[in-house]
Structure formats: structure tokens, C-alpha cells
Amino acid sequence: MxxxxxxxxxxxxxxxxxxxxxxxxxxxxxxxxxxxxxxxxxxxxxxxxxxxxxxxxxxxxxxxxxxxxxxxxxxxxxxxxxxxxxxxxxxxxxxxxxxxxxxxxxxxxxxxxxxxxxxxxxxxxRPPESDPLLELLNLVCVIVGLVFFTLALLTFALCQWSPGVNNVARINICISLLLAHLLFLLTQQFLSLIWPQQVSCAVISGLLHFLFLSGFVWMFIEAVLLFICVKNLSQISSKKREVLSSGFLCVIGYVVALGVVCVSIGLVPDGYGSEHCWIKHDKGFIWSFLGPVCAILTMNMILFISIIITMNSTLTKLNAEVSQIKQTKIMVFKTLVQFVVLGCPWILGFFTNGSKVLEILFLILNSQQGTFIFLIYCVLNNEVRQQYRKFFRCLYSGHKKH
CATH class of the missing domain: 2.60.220.50 (Chondroitinase Ac; Chain A, domain 3)
Incomplete structure (x- = not known):
């Protein structure tokens, strides 16, 4: 005063x-x-x-x-x-x-x-009244996405994969996004209880920032691994052991996201804890998430262009088996599809601006990331499908005996 x-x-x-x-x-x-x-x-x-x-x-x-x-x-x-x-x-x-x-x-x-x-x-x-059908659609879509994230993780962990396949990045993408979507779902369901507790709300929004961002970092790491695979097609196995160990990748995947969150807290201490327990939009603080996401998407796009150019020039000179070339092409295609599936929904989210159609499209695409990963890497993998058939045959025969 x-x-x-x-x-x-x-x-x-x-x-x-x-x-x-x-x-x-x-x-x-x-x-x-x-x-x-x-x-x-x-x-x-x-x-x-x-x-x-x-x-x-x-x-x-x-x-x-x-x-x-x-x-x-x-x-x-x-x-x-x-x-x-x-x-x-x-x-x-x-x-x-x-x-x-x-x-x-x-x-x-x-x-x-x-x-x-x-x-x-x-x-x-006064904000528009909540749409019960949209809320129900959101709940169902997120739950379905979480189920497929879980199935993808179980498949990556329990199935036998070819020696040249490195699932470290995919497993951690699934872990980050599974935890992020689960935490976001629980937060929205109990928002009326959580939001009055400002500290809890701020902590949750910080965790969501970290988990979603780490998912994008792991997506970039997978693009880097793919680039190295194409660049060094004949000796990728030794290269991975020497330079890109799982422990080193985990440090990069989570420390980068944690560093961004810590810097964000240092610059704007009260930037977390909006009315939806997410990042606040004032002071431009939302760019602490959108900035790194845009940077990663841009770098991924540059990497994919480099991968396609390098692969074309390498495969013409390389005297390799047809199966190896085919496997590399499939891997490039799947990673490119994953980039589109994980990145495009967030780009679409920039342009919703109250449009109900775009909001529903963003909701479906963003919640079904686990479904797409499961389809791309598990269902469309012939070796994994054979192991599924073997598992279901054992399950069916065991059930028949009882």
C-alpha cells in the first residue's frame, strides 16, 4: 500500500x-x-x-x-x-x-x-459448456490408446527380435507417452480436487511437460539411430556397441527433457499449474514446450531427408543381401510413419482455434499414438505375428485340455 x-x-x-x-x-x-x-x-x-x-x-x-x-x-x-x-x-x-x-x-x-x-x-x-459426448470420446480414446501402449511395451519386452533391431528408443517412447497420457487422464478426471491444490497442480503440469517432451526427444534419438544405420549399413552392430549404448541413450533421452523443465522453472517459477493443470499461456511460457517440439520436428525432417538421400546413394554402391536392403527400407518407412503419427497431431493442435472438427481430429490422433505404434512395429512385423500365432496356439491348446 x-x-x-x-x-x-x-x-x-x-x-x-x-x-x-x-x-x-x-x-x-x-x-x-x-x-x-x-x-x-x-x-x-x-x-x-x-x-x-x-x-x-x-x-x-x-x-x-x-x-x-x-x-x-x-x-x-x-x-x-x-x-x-x-x-x-x-x-x-x-x-x-x-x-x-x-x-x-x-x-x-x-x-x-x-x-x-x-x-x-x-x-x-463464460467458457462454452463442456460437451458430454466429447468428454466421453476423449475418455474412451485415451483408454484404448493406453491399452495399445501396454501391448506394444509387452511385445517389445517379451518377443524375440532380430539381432540388428534396436528397440531402446521405441520402448522409451512408449513408456514416456504411456505415463504422460495416463497422468493426464487421471488429472482431468479428478481436476476439481487437484486444481485447488496449486502446488500439486504445478507439480503435475511439470511432470506432463517432462514426459511429453521426453517422448519427442526419444523420437529424435530413433531418427539419429536410423541415420547411423543407413550411413554405416554394413557395420551398424559394432557402431551401436561402441558409441550408442542403451545407458548412454537413456541419459540423453531423459536428461535433455529434464534440463528443459529445470531451465523453464528457473526462468518462470510460476509458469506451471494452469486451470487444466498444464503449462500457463501467459508470458509466452507455453513455448517452453512448443519451442523444443518445433525444434525436434524440424531436425527430424532434416534427418529424414538426409536418410533418404544417403540410402539411395549407399544402396546403389553397396553389395549387400536383398533382405538387408529390404529390411532397411522398411525400417525407414516405419520410422517416417512414426514421425508423422507422433508429430502431426501436435502441429494440428496449433490450428484448432475452437473448431469442433479439428478438436475431435486432434483428440483421436493424439490419443491413438499407442495404437499406431502397436500396428506399425508389432502387427506389421512378420516375425512378431508368427510369435503371436504361436502364443495363441499354446493358449488355445492349454484351454482345450482344461
Whole structure:
């Protein structure tokens, strides 16, 4: 609070004045912003704690200058909303004599010509009502995607693969995205319980940032592995053992994503914990996720162009078996499809802008990443299909005996 107490004291006979300042940390839960009169199309949000200022034992309480209050925002600021500095008048919030001097995403300075009980209220357009069918579709799609992520992981772990196949990146893509989609699903289902706990909400959004980002890092690692495979087609096995061990890849895959999250927290400590327990959009903090994603997608595109050019020139010179050439081509095709499946839904998400059709398309494509990975690497792999048949035959014969 900033006020001219010396000027007030000069206007009193005893040349003295005292000010009392109180902050009611939980009063905003009682004095709801609904008491602030607005139309039905608007929604009000309390953006500050409730404070009160008085001039006790002061005869002449007339203010010589307006008093200024700096309110720290207790909730995420919506750039499309309008802020009002208000005071409590018996039974309602009113704005008479109060105005906003300046504001940013973190705090607002209010100026008032009188003392009272004050607060900061944000007024925004009421969001469209949730669509039950869309929520049901989201729930079903995410659950189906999680089931196929699990099946893909079991297949990678339990099936026997050719010696030249390196599934480290694919396994970790599945682990990262499985945990991310599962955490996001549980968060949205219990959002009403989690969001009031701001610390928990911020921690969850940080974990989601880390898990989704690590999925993209692992996608880039797989593209790098494929590039090395094409570049050194004849000696890829020895190359992998020397340079790209599983432990080294795991360090890269998770430390890079963790580093981005740590730097993001250091630059904008309050950037996590939006109303959906995701990254906040103010201060451009959403680019802590979109920036690395765009960079990885761009580098992957450059790598795939290099892979195609290198493969064409290498295979014309290479005196290799037809099966090896065919296997490499299939691997390139599958990784390219994976790049499209994992990357394009997020690009599509940039352009939804309230379009119901694009929103549904984004929801389906993004939730079915596990399904696509299972189909591309498991169902379309002849060796894996044979092992599936063997497993189901054993299962059927065992069931028949009982």
C-alpha cells in the first residue's frame, strides 16, 4: 500500500495520523465475486486476497492523494479478461472511486480515492459448456490408446527380435507417452480436487511437460539411430556397441527433457499449474514446450531427408543381401510413419482455434499414438505375428485340455 500519510497528518489538529492495514488470506472464499453485478455471459474470478485499510484514531480521514494498492495475482491471468479494482459496500462489490493504474501477468496496481475493504476481480466471457459426448470420446480414446501402449511395451519386452533391431528408443517412447497420457487422464478426471491444490497442480503440469517432451526427444534419438544405420549399413552392430549404448541413450533421452523443465522453472517459477493443470499461456511460457517440439520436428525432417538421400546413394554402391536392403527400407518407412503419427497431431493442435472438427481430429490422433505404434512395429512385423500365432496356439491348446 502506498499512501500520503504525512499529508493526512498535516490536515489533523494534532499533526498525527495512523493507518491500519489488514490482509484476509481466505476471505476471497467467502466474499465471492458473484456478488459483483455482471451479465449472465460473463464469469468473475477473484484475482487477489481481500485487504482492508483504515485510518484509526485520526480525526480528519480525508485522503490528500489517492491511495495505491499493489495486488499479487493468486490465479492465472487471462489476457482476454478485464480487471476491476473493487471495494466491499455492505453486500456487493462496486468500483466507485477505484481504477486500475497498471497491470501485468503477475500483479496489478489499483488506485482508490477512499479507504475500505478491497479486492481485484477479473471478468471474462463464460467458457462454452463442456460437451458430454466429447468428454466421453476423449475418455474412451485415451483408454484404448493406453491399452495399445501396454501391448506394444509387452511385445517389445517379451518377443524375440532380430539381432540388428534396436528397440531402446521405441520402448522409451512408449513408456514416456504411456505415463504422460495416463497422468493426464487421471488429472482431468479428478481436476476439481487437484486444481485447488496449486502446488500439486504445478507439480503435475511439470511432470506432463517432462514426459511429453521426453517422448519427442526419444523420437529424435530413433531418427539419429536410423541415420547411423543407413550411413554405416554394413557395420551398424559394432557402431551401436561402441558409441550408442542403451545407458548412454537413456541419459540423453531423459536428461535433455529434464534440463528443459529445470531451465523453464528457473526462468518462470510460476509458469506451471494452469486451470487444466498444464503449462500457463501467459508470458509466452507455453513455448517452453512448443519451442523444443518445433525444434525436434524440424531436425527430424532434416534427418529424414538426409536418410533418404544417403540410402539411395549407399544402396546403389553397396553389395549387400536383398533382405538387408529390404529390411532397411522398411525400417525407414516405419520410422517416417512414426514421425508423422507422433508429430502431426501436435502441429494440428496449433490450428484448432475452437473448431469442433479439428478438436475431435486432434483428440483421436493424439490419443491413438499407442495404437499406431502397436500396428506399425508389432502387427506389421512378420516375425512378431508368427510369435503371436504361436502364443495363441499354446493358449488355445492349454484351454482345450482344461
Amino acid at each position: 502506498d499512501m500520503d500519510l504525512i499529508g493526512i497528518a498535516k490536515n489533523n489538529n494534532d499533526r498525527s495520523a495512523a493507518v491500519g492495514f489488514m490482509s484476509f488470506n481466505t476471505m476471497e472464499n467467502l466474499l465471492k465475486p458473484d456478488f459483483f453485478n455482471t451479465s449472465n455471459h460473463q464469469i468473475k474470478t477473484m484475482m487477489s486476497t481481500v485487504i482492508s485499510a483504515t485510518l484509526p484514531k485520526t480525526t480528519n480521514t480525508t485522503l490528500t492523494k489517492p491511495v495505491n494498492f499493489t495486488f499479487r495475482h493468486i490465479r492465472e491471468f487471462d489476457p482476454s479478461g478485464s480487471l476491476s479494482c473493487v471495494y466491499w459496500n455492505i453486500s456487493e462489490w462496486i468500483v466507485d472511486g477505484c481504477s486500475v493504474l497498471k497491470t501485468n501477468s503477475s500483479y496489478t496496481v489499483c488506485s482508490c480515492v477512499h479507504l475500505s475493504t478491497f479486492a481485484l476481480i477479473m471478468q471474462t466471457s
